[in-house]
Amino acid sequence: MSLQLPKRFRRAAYGVALGSSLLLLGACSAEDKAQADRWAMPANSPGTEQAVYIADLWKWSWVAALATGIVVWALIFYASWRYRRRSESDVPVQTRYNLPLEIFYTIAPIMMVIVFFYWTVVTQDTVLEEVDDPDHTIEVVGQQWSWTFNYSSDRDVTGGQVPYTSGTGSNIPTLVLPVDQIVEFKLSSPDVIHSFWIPGFLMKMDIIPGQVGEERNSFQVTPTEEGTFKGKCTELCGVSHSRMLFNVEVVSLAEYESYLQDLEAQGFVADEPLLGGEDARTQAGLDAALANEGGAE
Template sequence: MPANSPGTEQAVFIADLWQWAWVAALITGAVVWGLIFWVIFAYHRRSDDEIPVQTRYNLPLEIFYTIAPIMMIVVLFHATVTTQNKVLDQVDNPDRTIEVVGQQWSWTFNYSSDRDVTGGQVAYTAGTASHIPTLVLPVNETIEFKLSSPDVIHSFWIPGFLMKMDVIPGQHGEDRNSFQVTPTKEGTFKGKCAELCGVYHSRMLFDVQVVSASAYESYLKELEAKGYVADEPLLGGSDAYTQAGLEEAENETHGGTE
């Protein structure tokens, strides 16, 4: 688990599930290993060369090792579904909406719900195969990510948020994959594509900066001043800037050469 996790309200549920699943696994392992060593020492062959008693068709024991694993699976399944429902729960009016484009081989982030800050236009940040973009988020606000792809399946993953979701091509409007997070701590997180999407997949990295609400709005104003605004969100294909950098040498990678 990343050092700055869990970084959102929703990530706490995932962290709890992960930790308690390990506790359950350790308890199960201790019981199994305990039974193994008990059998080894209690029923090993004696010096008088007599064969230990061989137990067959022990009905209570067979019922136990059939029912116990089923009950364990039921409990873990229930805990997983409960956590999934909490993590994927969405409010009707999130504080911010960011439209994320995963494109071979980088990311574009459209701050589409903040037109009032940028004079009616959409501020955006676009990366390239040789430039890692930065996604800026306000702390303690509910943010909805709407995911789009113009080419192949990508996966939007911020490890510090303990959450990732596939970015599916062909999905449009409200049919797009989406999820919401509420960052609870300011700081820097890392992001990446978690789906093998082509030759430059390893370059699909991005940084995440969680800042105060005032710093967030100042950042949007800074993007506007630099000209990084558009009339509509850049959702991929001909209007996205994430495909730049493909003319680089084949052996060149981000931050150096192979």
């Protein structure tokens, strides 16, 4: 028995078969496999207790989207096969209105949006929960175009002064965090809106100039894995935005404290946290401009 399919249908079927085999063939490297395992989230994620909730939201959103996709694809293929044109002479039934169906496909997407929205809000509330007394508070300054990290709550480790580290466009700073400790970030900007993002923590938050003290945007993380992460500014903030990078090292508490003592030994301590403006160096152009003004370090 030979299958008599309309020419157009056969061509479409070949197209689908070719396309999906190309997709499958293209996706078999080890890196692609690892990426698929974490549902395309960044390497090293989720690196904190809070990020686990975000990874779960992402994963189940994919499951819901794929389940919806399977139903939709099945209906499309079924309808195009079942109601195909069978001969040159007869035209398939042309249905113009079907009220129940139209009500269904208006309500179904609204229901889906409500479900996604509900779980997004639940996850957001969980991730933004803050305890009153975090183990460490780090005052983060995003300035055009680098970062200053003030380890404000750890003055006791360094004889009463605030250890800090400050980067430049050509010297990427490192943020060191203790593993399994609750760390609060308080975000300040002396100039424009920046956004503090550690992709491996699946979390970013805007830094709004003008917010001071307790008004500042803040969030807490509990890193769960020692290791290295990348950080960046994710708000287009000016000409050198792309240079606003930093590294993150998650280490043991003992290593964290000895790092702070190293900062002290190198003179990177201040009486008060450096919150930008005149204190955090503005990086325009970058070191060259400072040198022109005779202000280079």
